[in-house]
Amino acid sequence: MPGGDRADGAKRNHESSEARKPSVDDDPDEADAETRGRFTPESWADAEARYEALGTTAQSVVRETARAMAFEKAEYDDRVTGDVVETARQALFAETLAVRVADSEAFEAWREAYPGDVRIAGSDSVDRVAWHVSPPAETAVAATFQSEPDAAVGTVRRMAFNRIYRDRLSPTGDAA
Numbered sequence: 347m348p349g350g351d352r353a354d355g356a357k358r359n360h361e362s363s364e365a366r367k368p369s370v371d372d373d374p375d376e377a378d379a380e381t382r383g384r385f386t387p388e389s390w391a392d393a394e395a396r397y398e399a400l401g402t403t404a405q406s407v408v409r410e411t412a413r414a415m416a417f418e419k420a421e422y423d424d425r426v427t428g429d430v431v432e433t434a435r436q437a438l439f440a441e442t443l444a445v446r447v448a449d450s451e452a453f454e455a456w457r458e459a460y461p462g463d464v465r466i467a468g469s470d471s472v473d474r475v476a477w478h479v480s481p482p483a484e485t486a487v488a489a490t491f492q493s494e495p496d497a498a499v500g501t502v503r504r505m506a507f508n509r510i511y512r513d514r515l516s517p518t519g520d521a522a
Contacts, residue, residue: 378452385442390482397515404435440507445499478506
C-alpha cells in the first residue's frame with residue numbers, strides 16, 4: 347500500500363452505471379477487524395440528527411469544564427463563545443464514530459471489495475490500519491500505524507470529521 351495521503355480507487359467503481367452504494371458491511375472478513383465506537387451514519391440525515399442532538403451535550407460539557415476551572419461569570423461570558431461549544435460538539439461527534447482496526451492484510455482485503463473512495467494517511471511500512479467508512483459520503487479514511495491503536499483511532503476520527511463531515515454538519519464548515 348503506497349504511503350502518504352491520497353484518494354484511492356475513487357473512480358474505479360463509480361464509472362460503471364451498475365456501481366452500488368458503499369456499505370459499512372463491505373468487510374469480507376469482519377472477524378479480522380476490531381470496531382471501536384458505535385456510530386456509522388447510514389445517511390446524511392442520520393449524521394445531521396446525531397450532530398444536532400449533541401448540541402446540548404456540548405453545552406453541558408463546556409459549562410461543567412468552565413465550572414471546574416472556576417471561571418467567574420465575566421470570564422465565562424467572555425471566553426465561552428459559540429465557537430467553543432461548536433468545537434466541543436465536533437469533538438463529541440468525532441469521538442462516537444465507529445473505527446475499524448486490523449492488520450494491513452485485512453484492510454487490503456476490505457479495500458479491494460469497497461467500491462468507494464479511500465483516503466489513507468501514513469506509511470506503507472507498518473503493519474496495522476485504522477479506518478472509518480462513511481456510507482452517505484461513499485468514502486472512507488484510514489491511518490496506518492505500528493503500535494499505538496488509540497492514537498490511530500483518534501487520528502482517523504479527526505480525519506473523518508474534517509474531511510467527510512465538517513462541511514456538511516458544521517454551521518460554517520470552518521474549523522472552530
